Amino acid sequence: MKDNPVNSTINFAKDGIQHGFLKVPYSSNKSAWGSVMIPITQLKNGNGPTALLTGANHGDEYEGPIALFNLTSRDNIDDIQGRIIVIPAMNYPAFLSGDRVSPIDKVNLNRIFPGRPDGTVTEIIADYFSRTLVPMADYVLDIHSGGKTLDCLPFAASHVLNDKKQERACELAAKAFGAPYLLKMLELDSGGMYDSQVESMGKIFVTTELGGGGTASPETIEIAKQGVINFLIHAKILTGVIKPFLSPTVSLSMPDERSFICCEHKGLVEPFFELSDVVKEGDLLAKVHNIDRTATIPENYYAKRNGMVIIKHYPSIINIGDNLVVIAKIE
Numbered sequence: 001m002k003d004n005p006v007n008s009t010i011n012f013a014k015d016g017i018q019h020g021f022l023k024v025p026y027s028s029n030k031s032a033w034g035s036v037m038i039p040i041t042q043l044k045n046g047n048g049p050t051a052l053l054t055g056a057n058h059g060d061e062y063e064g065p066i067a068l069f070n071l072t073s074r075d076n077i078d079d080i081q082g083r084i085i086v087i088p089a090m091n092y093p094a095f096l097s098g099d100r101v102s103p104i105d106k107v108n109l110n111r112i113f114p115g116r117p118d119g120t121v122t123e124i125i126a127d128y129f130s131r132t133l134v135p136m137a138d139y140v141l142d143i144h145s146g147g148k149t150l151d152c153l154p155f156a157a158s159h160v161l162n163d164k165k166q167e168r169a170c171e172l173a174a175k176a177f178g179a180p181y182l183l184k185m186l187e188l189d190s191g192g193m194y195d196s197q198v199e200s201m202g203k204i205f206v207t208t209e210l211g212g213g214g215t216a217s218p219e220t221i222e223i224a225k226q227g228v229i230n231f232l233i234h235a236k237i238l239t240g241v242i243k244p245f246l247s248p249t250v251s252l253s254m255p256d257e258r259s260f261i262c263c264e265h266k267g268l269v270e271p272f273f274e275l276s277d278v279v280k281e282g283d284l285l286a287k288v289h290n291i292d293r294t295a296t297i298p299e300n301y302y303a304k305r306n307g308m309v310i311i312k313h314y315p316s317i318i319n320i321g322d323n324l325v326v327i328a329k330i331e
């Protein structure tokens with residue numbers, strides 16, 4: 001396969017603290033021989049495991065970038081054994097524009113893995129992760145939130161995997177992150193995800209959803225900051241004691257597709273629930289009002305399983321095909 005054209009301005013083999021860029025060639029009307037400059041920091045002290053930490057895989061999710069830009073200001077590596085590679089904004093063009101997907105090629109980074117070295121900017125970024133960064137890592141943490149269209153309970157998550165030893169290792173790392181909720185996650189659309197790519201390479205992988213609505217709160221930021229520290233202690237890269245944000249953590253799972261309520265109408269959402277509400281199968285979740293005319297009968301949406309509301313559509317106007325709510329089973 002063709003070499004990836006991304007150039008790193010830092011030396012991954014070198015000890016110490018380095019700040020630099022991943023330079024992704026991008027020739028445009030604004031810059032003939034230009035590059036997308038993705039900020040990167042490496043903290044390395046001797047031999048040990050490598051952790052790869054990322055935020056803004058989707059550009060409108062902010063807890064990850066805030067926690068990770070903070071981490072890059074660390075001026076001491078005495079309590080580190082091994083290597084921490086920090087990329088606060090993985091899909092940097094999307095992050096700069098405050099959008100989920102890249103404005104350059106309209107591609108969702110988390111749906112095009114493993115990527116292509118001769119593809120669009122987003123595909124090139126994915127390929128660089130698949131063939132250069134992830135192979136260096138033992139532990140991979142990708143911090144997501146709901147973005148502008150979803151709001152989520154703060155949870156760390158792992159997936160069901162064929163390799164049960166790896167599945168268990170991922171679950172323990174997600175638990176160590178210490179978010180108030182711990183989820184065994186079912187993906188409806190796992191093809192092309194960074195998650196699947198990293199897991200297929202045998203790495204210990206944790207993902208999160210820590211809030212949403214296209215913003216971040218002091219509480220969700222604190223969960224992200226402490227979660228990063230906890231994850232690094234769990235990986236035995238950082239010394240210290242793991243501190244969960246709340247104790248005990250609530251364990252949740254998504255055994256099947258009944259967790260997802262897809263909206264089949266466009267309209268105005270009148271919700272009957274909040275995040276963290278416990279619902280029963282058949283409970284009214286929301287009415288969706290027709291906004292094309294007055295005096296119509298709203299469409300009712302009901303829970304398809306007993307459980308806890310963990311994710312909801314954030315804007316009050318919804319479209320056909322949007323995810324209205326996700327209900328997880330309480331373990």
Ligand SMILES: [Zn+2]
Nearest residue numbers: 058061144145
């Ligand atoms: Zn995301």
